Amino acid sequence: MxxxxxxxxxxxxxxxxxxxxxxxxxxxxxxxxxxxxxxxxxxxxxxxxxxxxxxxxxxxxxxxxxxxxxxxxxxxxxxxxxxxxxxxxxxxxxxxxxxxxxxxxxxAIRALPRLADGTLRLTHTEACDGPRLLRAHQPEHDRTRACHAAGFLQPSAGIVMAREDVGRHNALDKLAGAMVRAGHAPETGAIVLTSRVSTDMIQKVVSIGAPVLIAVSAATDYAVRLAEEANLTLVTRARHGSCEVLAAWRRIQT
Structure with missing residues (x-):
């Protein structure tokens, strides 16, 4: 051969x-x-x-x-x-x-509103399981192994909407637009990302109005600081049944 x-x-x-x-x-x-x-x-x-x-x-x-x-x-x-x-x-x-x-x-760092505490609560298992649930909504990643995704997770419903793109920022923007067009209320769920969490990702999620961000990878120190200031629950390194809650932990029930 x-x-x-x-x-x-x-x-x-x-x-x-x-x-x-x-x-x-x-x-x-x-x-x-x-x-x-x-x-x-x-x-x-x-x-x-x-x-x-x-x-x-x-x-x-x-x-x-x-x-x-x-x-x-x-x-x-x-x-x-x-x-x-x-x-x-x-x-x-x-x-x-x-x-x-x-x-x-x-x-570079625009002023962000402080998110309301609201009523959204996720179990620790739901938060850690977000990226795994998102995998079922990534056909382009399955085809190429070279695509990011962003999804909207609602308690007891799982991922109700997702978008993919070669760029992580673009995938999140596409999800934001899709949520508006579909009438999904951002305060009722969490954003799930297949990427790391940098400052601009925090800015975008807070602008969307979602109170929880779950990512498969790590966050930067400045991103954590912004999440705390904006009262955004930040969950990172969500994989294999474990995760880290780095900001506004009250929305995650342990």
Whole structure:
């Protein structure tokens, strides 16, 4: 048998393309992303970046395919238009860069609201089991072994919605948009991630309004500090039936 005959066939490759998000004719960002669920992506990006507060502020959303990539266009007016004028910036960068184009260090960490205590409670088992439940909603990962996912976990219901993308930030933005379009109340469940937890992931989850974040990997020290300040329950290293609760532990019943 030759070495070529012994080698396994190559695994399918994950899709990746430039995706421009354009609001009121101005480019908010160009991300390398998986070109799927792009309407969810644009809505979630606008929400988690603080451009809009509700889905009703976004108008005339359309997805256009170009030879060089994809473009998602929409319009805002009123208070959302005022926020756009104040925060308008270009964020052009690769996957994994959540702060590209910010011209001042003070703009990197925006003020976050403090989440209400609410009534959501998860058992320790539910929290630790979140990433395992999410695995059943990752067909692109199964196909390529190269895709992140974000899911919405509700007590006794499991993962009720999930989105995938080559980038962890993009997967979370897609989930945020999908939740808004489906009418899922974020305060009724937890966000589950297949990635590490950095500062920008905390900012996005708090912007979504979910009170619990569960991740399969670790968190940064600054992310833990922000989670505590925002009253966000942060669960990390959730795998093999164990997990670590690093902030706002009261929502996890031991």
């Amino acid at each position: 030759s070495i070529h005959e012994a080698l396994s066939p190559p695994r399918p490759l994950v899709r990746e393309a430039p995706v421009a998000i354009v609001c009121n004719g101005a480019t908010l960002g160009v991300m390398m992303a998986s070109p799927d669920d792009l309407e969810d992506f644009a809505l979630g990006f606008a929400l988690t970046e603080g451009l809009i507060e509700t889905g009703t502020e976004m108008q005339d959303l359309e997805v256009l395919e170009h030879e060089a990539g994809w473009e998602v266009r929409f319009w805002v007016d009123g208070t959302a238009g005022a926020r756009l004028a104040e925060r308008q910036r270009a964020m052009i960068g690769p996957v994994g860069c959540g702060l590209c184009g910010i011209d001042s260090l003070t703009k």
